[in-house]
Ligand SMILES: Nc1ncnc2c1ncn2[C@@H]1O[C@H](COP(=O)(O)OP(=O)(O)OP(=O)(O)O)[C@@H](O)[C@H]1O
């Protein structure tokens with residue numbers, strides 16, 4: 044069974060098509076990096092895979108279940124959304140939020156026991172936030188909240204992981220720890236990982252797929268995509284340049300942003 048299979052998918056909102064003709068499969072050992080310009084449709088694609096927004100047409104299968112609005116298998120995907128800050132009065136502590144990562148695996152009235160708390164503490168340790176466990180989640184900084192959500196996603200051994208810009212707003216040390224963690228998970232666990240990021244180079248020796256979406260275009264490949272300047276210009280605009288140095292790729296625009 045393929046963990047995630049997307050067939051002839053068209054994504055968008057109401058009458059507005061963001062991209063169509065989307066076809067790809069994520070196998071158990073895939074580390075796929077999803078890139079594209081701002082507003083290109085990365086988050087829309089992720090939300091469609093998760094069943095948060097419906098496809099305009101086509102199908103998404105998660106663990107053999109066709110995602111309609113409610114697909115039970117969707118819960119088996121650990122997901123970190125690209126989000127702003129959670130409101131200050133959000134009524135839960137960081138530990139509560141991390142523990143809620145176990146809810147998909149439990150019956151409604153199951154108690155949270157010592158074992159679950161230990162799991163949560165281990166997840167918090169991994170993201171360096173043990174000392175914040177009792178803080179109200181809404182009082183944490185944006186970067187800390189994001190790290191908390193990464194800990195939540197890793198709880199309870201998900202069957203797939205989808206992270207939408209998990210290191211944006213996260214400081215360089217924590218971002219570097221996160222990247223190591225992703226590569227470690229990819230090497231150790233037999234689950235597909237889909238990562239939306241503008242930061243390809245840290246993953247370049249490990250990624251199995253590059254997925255690009257933008258300006259209504261879609262393509263799946265590997266490093267061949269980064270070497271196809273005509274395609275990248277269609278996606279990012281005419282001013283894009285790519286420099287390949289020692290196996291790393293630097294995508295530069297007029298304002299010299301890395302991608
Ligand atoms: N709820 C919505 N209703 C209507 N249009 C939306 C909605 N959310 C996003 N869009 C539009 O869909 C397009 C794709 O947005 P999306 O958030 O998927 O881009 P993205 O590639 O994730 O961008 P970024 O790099 O900024 O995160 C944008 O033009 C955006 O304005």
Ligand SMILES: [Mg+2]
Pocket residue numbers: 085086087125207
């Ligand atoms: Mg986005």
